[in-house]
Amino acid sequence: MKSEFTLAFNEITERFGLPKEIVMEAIEAAMVSAYRRSVNASSAQGVQAKLNPETGEVRVFVEKEVVDGVQTAQTEVELEEALKVDPEAQVGGVMLVESTPKDFGRVAAQTAKQVILQRLREAERDAQYEEFIEREGDMVHGTVHSITPQAVTVGLGRAEAILPKNQQIPGEQFRVRDRVRVYVLEVRKSPRGPVIVVTRTHPNMLRRLLEMEVPEISQGLVEIKGIAREAGKRAKVAVFALRDRIDPVGACVGLRGVRIQSIVRDLNDEKIDIIEWSPDPALFIAKSLSPARVSGVHLDDDPQKGKTALVVVPEDQLSLAIGRAGVNARLAARLTGWRIDIKSLVESASEALRLLEADESFANLAEREASLVPQIQAILLKKEENRPVTPEEYQTLTSFVDRLQREVGAARSALRQARLERQAELRAAIPKGAYASALDLVGLPEQLLGVLKASGYETAGQVLEQIGMDSDRILALPDVGPRALEDIQQALSTFEYPEPEPIQPEAEAAAEAPAVEVAVEAEVEEPGEAIQPVSAAAPAGEEGEAPSELLPVAGPEGTGSEVGAPETLEKVFESVAGELVLAGIGSGEEPDEEEENLGAKKKKGKKGKKAIRTVEYDPDSGEMLMTRLRKRGAGDEWEGT
Numbered sequence: 001m002k003s004e005f006t007l008a009f010n011e012i013t014e015r016f017g018l019p020k021e022i023v024m025e026a027i028e029a030a031m032v033s034a035y036r037r038s039v040n041a042s043s044a045q046g047v048q049a050k051l052n053p054e055t056g057e058v059r060v061f062v063e064k065e066v067v068d069g070v071q072t073a074q075t076e077v078e079l080e081e082a083l084k085v086d087p088e089a090q091v092g093g094v095m096l097v098e099s100t101p102k103d104f105g106r107v108a109a110q111t112a113k114q115v116i117l118q119r120l121r122e123a124e125r126d127a128q129y130e131e132f133i134e135r136e137g138d139m140v141h142g143t144v145h146s147i148t149p150q151a152v153t154v155g156l157g158r159a160e161a162i163l164p165k166n167q168q169i170p171g172e173q174f175r176v177r178d179r180v181r182v183y184v185l186e187v188r189k190s191p192r193g194p195v196i197v198v199t200r201t202h203p204n205m206l207r208r209l210l211e212m213e214v215p216e217i218s219q220g221l222v223e224i225k226g227i228a229r230e231a232g233k234r235a236k237v238a239v240f241a242l243r244d245r246i247d248p249v250g251a252c253v254g255l256r257g258v259r260i261q262s263i264v265r266d267l268n269d270e271k272i273d274i275i276e277w278s279p280d281p282a283l284f285i286a287k288s289l290s291p292a293r294v295s296g297v298h299l300d301d302d303p304q305k306g307k308t309a310l311v312v313v314p315e316d317q318l319s320l321a322i323g324r325a326g327v328n329a330r331l332a333a334r335l336t337g338w339r340i341d342i343k344s345l346v347e348s349a350s351e352a353l354r355l356l357e358a359d360e361s362f363a364n365l366a367e368r369e370a371s372l373v374p375q376i377q378a379i380l381l382k383k384e385e386n387r388p389v390t391p392e393e394y395q396t397l398t399s400f401v402d403r404l405q406r407e408v409g410a411a412r413s414a415l416r417q418a419r420l421e422r423q424a425e426l427r428a429a430i431p432k433g434a435y436a437s438a439l440d441l442v443g444l445p446e447q448l449l450g451v452l453k454a455s456g457y458e459t460a461g462q463v464l465e466q467i468g469m470d471s472d473r474i475l476a477l478p479d480v481g482p483r484a485l486e487d488i489q490q491a492l493s494t495f496e497y498p499e500p501e502p503i504q505p506e507a508e509a510a511a512e513a514p515a516v517e518v519a520v521e522a523e524v525e526e527p528g529e530a531i532q533p534v535s536a537a538a539p540a541g542e543e544g545e546a547p548s549e550l551l552p553v554a555g556p557e558g559t560g561s562e563v564g565a566p567e568t569l570e571k572v573f574e575s576v577a578g579e580l581v582l583a584g585i586g587s588g589e590e591p592d593e594e595e596e597n598l599g600a601k602k603k604k605g606k607k608g609k610k611a612i613r614t615v616e617y618d619p620d621s622g623e624m625l626m627t628r629l630r631k632r633g634a635g636d637e638w639e640g641t
Helices: 004-016 020-039 079-085 105-133 203-213 248-253 255-266 281-288 315-322 324-336 345-358 360-368 373-384 391-429 432-436 446-454 460-469 482-494 506-512 566-575 577-582
Strands: 047-051 058-067 076-078 094-098 139-147 151-155 160-164 179-188 195-199 222-230 234-241 271-276 296-302 306-313 339-344 518-523 610-618 623-630
Touching (some): 058 079, 076 079, 179 203, 203 255, 234 248, 248 271, 255 271, 281 306, 306 391, 339 345, 345 360
Parallel strands (some): 058 076, 160 195, 234 271
Antiparallel strands (some): 151 160, 296 306, 610 623
């Protein structure tokens, strides 16, 4: 039969949902606190408590000093008693002695109870934090516990979460005990336990709902490329099929819209547009403005102004493309990453006509379109007088606007190219040291220096380049006028910029290094022995491996070596000594007359046929390559093998 302590112990672990080890540590810490309060022990004195989980017995051990005569029983112990516990105990030493009181008393018991409850609550809060910090960024189910004007309290089982007013879908109403789905936005610690903040407006909540409702997304067949959402109004989701013969939009909508309708009901009837993602920006932008029909999309990727798309829509689709309060256009811009300007077809055609008449740079286009201009003017007049316009006339307007926008885009590209060329010329004229010189070193007045640095200019080269490209941008800065601009130019032009140190790449240094040969006589056991190349970066390869590329040995009059100075050979020999040793070549002795003509060192070996080994540096491969030279017979020329 289990003891009462065991039953109570198990009840605590189940009630608080804590491991047994944590509960035991809490009880032991409580008994230590109760002992200290019971005997008024010092905090410097070490006290330990051990709990027997089977019987519930608690034993308290206290640090005491070993003495011959005890004066204070609370901190001292007799040597005889200490020897019973530790045979090696000595006078003056400190040891743990069991000092379990027979009765803690009412105050000690109350202290133990309070400490146990406090430790259990702390352990429970830590367990809740560890549980929900792992679920941060995930969706959970909860029950509404209470409703206030500032927030809604949602129960998540062992913990409660806060749904602030700004994280609720506008117009959504809650009642106590309602079951809701929420997205865990943030989990942080506090003295009263973990603070869990949830939301229903985050775009990732829509992502999690789609992952739950659409099996193709959870299986990795369909990928969500992006989500743009204004909670309670409209959301746009770009999806892409990772496998052929899969319709990503149909998979998300479901049969008769059953899948998407389930998500719409969960989000308080929020409108959701499922769009197929496309790598073509123009096509993707046109689809992102659904349900509106688009006549044309004209892109302008300016490095300074950013990405801008001019979208032309039929006049009856203009309000639909913009959306109520511009929500449709905003979501499309957020989803695609482009700034979108929406214009009606009639407005675009009118602007195109004015551009042809006013801008001389489009004179050639105006001549080509001269026969079509009266027709365009007649169509626009009919539209202004509210007379009906045929589909063919709408198509004529669309073609006219497309041609003009292509010309405008080509003109912008030409201007940007000219700007890049002008920028390259300026950078070539500006001293290179100016781009490495900070503005603080130039000697500008403190006020002008602060204005330039606040505008993003860090070096003198950047300011000189901007003045050369467009000085008006410097004049547009606060507190900068013509006089200040002259001071800036004067300071930057008179400053002596340091010359940057030349940096030679390793590849160029290796290519410029001269080829060096080392010819050494060594013993060859057989005439047909193959000589392996010696790499400067690694030891020679295994036997039987042929070199991928072997440089030919060229020299004057067929001597088999290049003309070089002996002192160059000595310098190189030290650097390649390790590789030569791996190839079986040692240090040579005095050279004879025949080998002096070759500019090489000779090593005497055993009897047998002799060969000349030549080591060259290959700048292309970065290796030391070795060849063998030998004579065929008396009077024969040296030849490479």
